[in-house]
Amino acid sequence: MTGLAVGVALTADPIQPRGQLRSGLTYWLASFQAMFRFDLGRVRQWAAMLVVIQVMMGAGMVLMYGFFYPQITPERALYIATGAPTLALIPLGLVMVPNAILIQRIEGTFDYVWSLPAPRSAQAASAFSLYTVLALPGTVLAQLVALWRYSVHLSFSPVLVPAVLLCAVMAVTVGYGLALAIRNPMVVNVLVNALIFVVLLFSPIVYPASQLPGWLYDVQRVLPFYAMATVIRAGLTSGLATQVALSFLILGAWTVAGCLATAWVVGRRH
Amino acid sequence: MATLDLPILTIPPGGVERGWARWGHDYGSMLRWHLTSLRMWLMTIAVVQALSGVGFVLGISLFFSHIPVSAALYVSTGVPVINLLIVGLILGPQLVAQQRTAGSYDYLRTLPVSRSVTALAWYTVCLAVSVPAVVVSLLVAQLRYDLPLHISPMIVPAVLLTSLAATMIGYALGHAVSNPMLTNVVTQALVFAVFGFAPVLYPIAQMPGWLADVNWWFPFRHMAVVTRAALTGTGGSAVSTGYLVLGVWTVAAVGLVAWSLGRRP
Numbered sequence: 335m336t337g338l339a340v341g342v343a344l345t346a347d348p349i350q351p352r353g354q355l356r357s358g359l360t361y362w363l364a365s366f367q368a369m370f371r372f373d374l375g376r377v378r379q380w381a382a383m384l385v386v387i388q389v390m391m392g393a394g395m396v397l398m399y400g401f402f403y404p405q406i407t408p409e410r411a412l413y414i415a416t417g418a419p420t421l422a423l424i425p426l427g428l429v430m431v432p433n434a435i436l437i438q439r440i441e442g443t444f445d446y447v448w449s450l451p452a453p454r455s456a457q458a459a460s461a462f463s464l465y466t467v468l469a470l471p472g473t474v475l476a477q478l479v480a481l482w483r484y485s486v487h488l489s490f491s492p493v494l495v496p497a498v499l500l501c502a503v504m505a506v507t508v509g510y511g512l513a514l515a516i517r518n519p520m521v522v523n524v525l526v527n528a529l530i531f532v533v534l535l536f537s538p539i540v541y542p543a544s545q546l547p548g549w550l551y552d553v554q555r556v557l558p559f560y561a562m563a564t565v566i567r568a569g570l571t572s573g574l575a576t577q578v579a580l581s582f583l584i585l586g587a588w589t590v591a592g593c594l595a596t597a598w599v600v601g602r603r604h
Numbered sequence: 605m606a607t608l609d610l611p612i613l614t615i616p617p618g619g620v621e622r623g624w625a626r627w628g629h630d631y632g633s634m635l636r637w638h639l640t641s642l643r644m645w646l647m648t649i650a651v652v653q654a655l656s657g658v659g660f661v662l663g664i665s666l667f668f669s670h671i672p673v674s675a676a677l678y679v680s681t682g683v684p685v686i687n688l689l690i691v692g693l694i695l696g697p698q699l700v701a702q703q704r705t706a707g708s709y710d711y712l713r714t715l716p717v718s719r720s721v722t723a724l725a726w727y728t729v730c731l732a733v734s735v736p737a738v739v740v741s742l743l744v745a746q747l748r749y750d751l752p753l754h755i756s757p758m759i760v761p762a763v764l765l766t767s768l769a770a771t772m773i774g775y776a777l778g779h780a781v782s783n784p785m786l787t788n789v790v791t792q793a794l795v796f797a798v799f800g801f802a803p804v805l806y807p808i809a810q811m812p813g814w815l816a817d818v819n820w821w822f823p824f825r826h827m828a829v830v831t832r833a834a835l836t837g838t839g840g841s842a843v844s845t846g847y848l849v850l851g852v853w854t855v856a857a858v859g860l861v862a863w864s865l866g867r868r869p
Contacts, residue, residue, distance in 0.1 A: 391796070398800030401811050402667060404675065531656060535663030545666050 357453075365452035369460035372447075377464060384430055385472050392422025392476030397483060399540045410541075411484040412574065415477075416567040417540040419498060422476035424533055424559065426469045427505020428512075432526050435513035454600045458510070458593075465506040466499070473498060493578070494569025501562045504585045507592030508558065514599040539563040558588040630717045634725035642699075642729070649691060650733050657683045657741030660805075662748060673749070674807070680745030681753075681832040682805035684738040685766060686798060689827065692730040692771030693798075694791045700778030701787040719865050723775060723858075730771045735763070742835075754837030761847075762834040766827040769850045772857035773823065780864040797824075804828040823853045 377384075396418045400406055406414075438444055447457055481488070516522050533539070537559040538546055546554065554560040561581035568575040575581075639646065664679045665671045703709040712722070745751060774791075781787045798804060801815065802824035808816050819825040826846035833843045 390793075394796060394800060399667075401800065402664070402675075402806050404672065404807075404810060531659060535659060536666065538666075541667050545669050550666075 356451075362453055362456050365456040366460055369447075369450075369452050369457050370463060373460050373464045377468070380434075381468060384426075384468055387430065388422055388426050388469070388472030389475045389479075391425040392418060392472055393479035395421045395534070396476055396480045400483065406484070408486070412486050412571065413542060414540045415480040415484045415486045416488070416570045416574070417563055418476045418480035419473045419566050420501065420539050420559070420563045422473045423469055423498075423501050423505045423562065425530070426465070426472065427502075427509040428529050428533070429509075429526055431465055431506055431509035432513035432522050435510065436519045436522060439519065448600070455597070458596050458600055461510065462503065462506050465510075466502045469502040469506065470498070473502070488570045489572050491569050491572065494566070497565035497569045497582075500582065500585050500589070501566060504558060504562070504589045504592065507589050507596065509592075511592035511595030511599075515595045533559050537563070556584070558585055561585050561588075627718065627721060630721040631725055634717055634722050635728060638725055638729045646729075646733055649695065650736055653687055653690065653734060653737035654740040657687050657737050658744045660686075661741055661745045664805075665748070671749075673751070676745070676749040677751050677836070678807055678832075679805050680742065680749060680751055681835045682828055683741045683745070684763075684835070685804050685824075685827050685831050687737040687741060688734045688763060688767045688831070689770035689798065689824070690795070691733050692727070692767060693774040693777075694795055696726065696730065696771060696774035697778035697781070697787045697791050700775075701784035704782070704784050713865075719862070723772075723861065726775065727768060727771045731764075731767050734767060738763070753835055756834050756837045758839075759831075759834040762830040765847065765850050765854070766831055769823050769827065769854045769857070772854050772861065776857040776860040776864070780860050802828070820849075823850055826850050 396414060399414050399417075400411075403410055448454060450457070480486075512525070513522050516525070536546075536550065537554055537557070538551075539559060539562075543551055543554065543560060561584040564575045564581040565578060565585065568578040568581075642649075660683050661680055665676070668675065700709065703712065715722075742753070746753060777790060778787060781790065801811075802819055802822065803811055803816065804824055804827070808819070808825065811819075816825075826849045829842050829846040830850065833839055833846075
């Protein structure tokens with residue numbers, strides 16, 4: 335922040351507005367850095383709780399799905415264990431991020447942040463990065479719990495890194511865009527709860543997609559949740575996941591959609 | 605004759621009214637109060653309840669390539685329990701937390717109405733919102749899975765006691781925990797625990813032994829036992845134990861409510 339303000343204040347004519355509109359990559363990066371520090375400072379008191387809730391939900395769901403089966407066959411164990419990271423990422427993106435936005439909207443934080451002399455794209459990018467970073471520890475822990483509980487053998491592949499990152503970014507951007515684009519907090523709340531329900535029951539995350547009826551499979555092919563499970567499963571096993579490239583494309587499209595929704599809200603005057 | 609004026613000055617008008625007529629009148633007023641203050645919500649809650657119940661009943665079959673009848677039976681008889689307890693146990697405390705934040709909590713406490721009346725009116729509302737969802741969930745389950753259900757008359761006490769225990773525990777939670785944030789966190793954790801870590805939707809044998817033992821001390825397992833027994837026409841010592849444990853929980857919760865409402869803030 336100091337880098338942005340001090341240099342100009344000493345030399346500028348007090349009556350003239352300060353310089354011309356600043357832009358360029360260096361300025362954007364400096365703004366991004368400043369906004370990231372600002373967001374980090376703001377979220378610091380919540381960060382530990384966010385991670386704990388995420389671990390509880392992710393790891394909790396991993397354990398809970400196992401209770402629903404009379405026998406946990408090796409196949410079922412493998413599906414549940416490889417669904418674990420997806421189960422941990424979805425609540426973060428679809429519940430915690432929208433909730434955080436709701437609170438910020440009620441507190442008026444957005445108006446303040448938008449008044450700061452930093453490009454709004456840098457502000458949004460900073461929020462996306464922060465939540466993506468916050469998503470990772472809970473995801474790893476959920477996976478560890480799954481490995482411990484179901485003692486399955488996984489074969490990690492390098493695809494896992496881009497897969498988890500893309501899933502985290504996708505979940506955060508979609509949650510962020512959703513919460514920003516819909517102005518009524520009640521609607522966001524209802525939507526988020528309905529989504530969680532749909533995701534946990536009707537998405538083939540912890541069971542094979544072949545168990546879905548045809549029409550539901552087609553619906554799930556468009557929604558991002560099955561795609562998340564597919565790309566992460568592709569990074570954890572060999573041969574279990576199919577249509578991995580298509581799933582990456584679907585996730586990319588959802589990320590772009592989330593960014594566009596955010597850009598649309600952030601970019602217009604109100 | 606001059607002495608007649610004195611009591612009028614010192615005693616508040618009307619004095620304390622008692623009796624059944626007064627009680628019934630208050631009950632009617634409080635019921636109207638609850639219904640009016642929730643008027644926009646009640647329909648929504650009832651519909652969401654029914655939809656989530658139906659969703660669960662239908663969705664569980666996706667977990668299996670061919671769902672065993674026992675699994676379908678457990679879910680279909682467990683969903684009504686969840687329908688019965690979610691309004692009283694989860695929404696109730698959240699509502700009280702909301703009232704605390706909004707300030708209407710203190711107002712409600714100043715009303716010249718017995719606390720038992722307010723509680724009973726709330727119980728009535730909880731029951732009225734959840735019973736339709738129970739019926740819809742069971743109907744859909746029956747249509748989808750063709751289950752061997754034998755509904756016995758014991759369904760009446762089972763439903764009444766399950767809902768009463770849940771409502772009173774929620775009521776105690778809402779009134780005894782004065783921090784609204786904490787209430788919300790506890791209720792969220794409870795939803796999670798009831799769905800996943802209590803043997804409501806699946807047989808108790810499918811969870812680790814120690815977790816089953818822990819569940820003995822909590823009411824959810826017993827709610828499922830008494831309701832399931834009434835829906836499938838079975839009985840046994842577990843059912844009587846279930847009623848007993850639920851009774852103890854209800855009494856304890858009512859005691860806690862009485863204590864937290866009776867003391868001065």
